Amino acid sequence: MMQKTLFENENLIEPLNPAFCIGAVSGSTGKTYRAIRHDITRAKQKQNADEVHHPDEKISQIRKVLSGIDLSILELFSGNGNCTKIYADYGEVLAFEKKGIVYDSLVENVKDCMLVQCNKADSFLEFHRLIFLKQKFDVVDLDPYGFPNRFFPDIFLLIDKGILFVTMPKPYVNILNGITAAHLISYYGEQNPNEQTIIERIALWGLCHWRKVELIDSIDCKSVWRFAFAVEKVKATDYTGVSNR
């Protein structure tokens, strides 16, 4: 008999919550309201519309959390530079953007910021290179359109003491198809983790590399949360109270 996959095995995955699947169905498209809203968001993301970037909320959080002028800052999804320009007030910024047309507007928007270095590259690959080079930053910003889970736990290797800003899509307002469900189960052990579960899991991923991780700020931006974590490298012996002989 063929063995069931993880996602066919009803003991490991709950049936999809009907709340995700059932909704008012548009007569013309046959799609649920939630699916139509998702399509609209995707289209706005494609146009790089600020409406899906929440720059004001992100900027006021950055201003609230950061202080100092000589920080080293890694921004892995810069877009057209809404936050990059703000980060430049706090120190040197290494900014990454993959999409050519968006990268060009980033370069244009930060041309007067002396300490910003723009890179046109894939951040999901680049962060491995930075780890290989043993780079460290005071601030790391993860702001992809989708889930940032693939950066964990290794993103913590880039911070010995500093701040990690993370944009996290709310699982329950994003369309839950089989692929998203499988992705969330593999990272959080469940297909619909809530805010608390996600925060606790990120803190546990910090400990994988002996980083103490504390949530210092969280803002609600419609379909995403924006978290700020304080990260600090700890000695395993001190942290656990176990002395190695």
Ligand SMILES: C[S@@+](CC[C@H](N)C(=O)[O-])C[C@H]1O[C@@H](n2cnc3c(N)ncnc32)[C@H](O)[C@@H]1O
């Ligand atoms: C949520 S937007 C960033 C918004 C920006 N931080 C702001 O506050 O205005 C995500 C950006 O990541 C870019 N992007 C998507 N995949 C990428 C990748 N693999 N590497 C780097 N940038 C990527 C997109 O083109 C988009 O501009």
